[in-house]
Amino acid sequence: MKRLSWPALLLVLALIAAACGGGDDGTQPTAGPDTTAAGADTTTAPDTTPAPTDTEPPADGIRAAFVYVGPIGDAGWTWAHDQGRLYLEENMPGVETTFLESIPEGPESQRVFEDLAADGWNLIFGTSFGYMDPMLAAAAEYADTIFMHATGFKTADNMGNYFGAAEEGRYLTGLAAGNATESNLIGYVAAFPIPEVLRGINAFTLGVREANPEAQVQVVWTSTWFGPDLERQAAESLLDAGADVIAMHQDSPAPGQAADARGAKWVGYNSDMEQFAPGAWLTAPVWNWGPYYLRTAEQVRDGTWASEAYYGNMADGLVEIAPFGESVPQDVRDLIDQRKQEIIDGTFQIFAGPILDQDGNEVVASGQVASLEELLGTEYLVEGV
Secondary structure: OOOOOHHHHHHHHHHHOOOOOOOOOOOOOOOOOOOOOOOEEEEEOOOOOOOOOOOOOOOOOOEEEEEOOOOHHHOOHHHHHHHHHHHHHHHOOOOEEEEEOOOOOOHHHHHHHHHHHHOOOOEEEEOOHHHHHHHHHHHHHOOOOEEEEEOOOOOEOOEEEEEEOHHHHHHHHHHHHHHHOOOOEEEEEEOOOOHHHHHHHHHHHHHHHHHOOOOEEEEEEOOOOOOHHHHHHHHHHHHHOOOOEEEEEOOOOHHHHHHHHOOOEEEOOEOOOHHHOOOOEEEOEEEOOHHHHHHHHHHHHHOOOOOOEEEEOOOOOOEEEOOOOOOOOHHHHHHHHHHHHHHHHOOOOOOEEOEEEOOOOEEEOEOOEOOHHHHHOOOOOEOOO
16 A cells, blocks of 8 residues: 555545545435444443453553544445444453544544544544545654554554455456346446546456446446435436446445335445345445454554554455345356455456456556556556446
8 A cells, every 4th residue: 555656646645635534415324333423432342351361461451542534324434444343342351442433534633633642542543545644643743652544555653554455345246247237337336536446446347347248337426435415316327327237436325225216236335235225235345344453452452563554355354245135146146256265265366467448558468467556556447437
């Protein structure tokens, strides 16, 4: 995550100023934990284990704070991170956690990080790209606090970053979408044209085209991560254009609900959202943040934490796909399961050449595989989009 090309970095900086936090006033779906409370909520996991021995350091003293760019009721990105927080509580006796939701990026977030550090929260997670520089500034002021930033590329002695290969799940869900379409037009509701999102669209399209070489993927940009009204409107415009499957890089189930209302199919994102539109549901790439949050907290507790840029994947369990909807046929499930295992084993490479962009230019040569550095700086859309 630290080695984006300068063109890609400029694209990110130009577009991300409003990203990872913009939204409209649409109704927020609810899922998982109670989402009626705003601001900070602090809980302490019950300590039901025996007293620690000399070889098992106590968890006392670990106070982990989570700063979210959206509401935990989004049913998507923020909800998935909060499930990770709850997993940490359940699996690390004595740890104390707090969360703050819907915190804007920029100067306000820096004040939040600094206030948390000043209040004694010694492990602070920030889950939006736009928190990167504010967190870096806070880390410089509070050298004894560990800061962890999601989706960025900057680090410091007391600040790491973390993200994962959602493109692996994207490819697999593309197989399901390519099989499901009858019109050969698949709609994709996307947030911002930054490398993370472009990379996901490309992986999804490559999966679609393996299953159905005639299918096309049409993208509509919303310029917001969480904006249910805009997401629904974008999905409806794609359905009006003839799409019979809707995919998304968004944080709410609104695109799926639009698809369900029109008898179309749906690939979600971030979490298992089937409950919101079961008739449309195919599957989704999903995040499993809990084990990573637990491992990080244990490292801080044990004094073994070191700053790093972590990029998880399906092999280590950070990225998964959700259960299949009823309409996904068994042969497609079998193919997806096969490809999943090949991705985990390293015997199947999603971005293996030849790969062409929209203009027919070769972006990955035959016999070559795009490197992680190249993928993190993605600036193109592949043939078929």
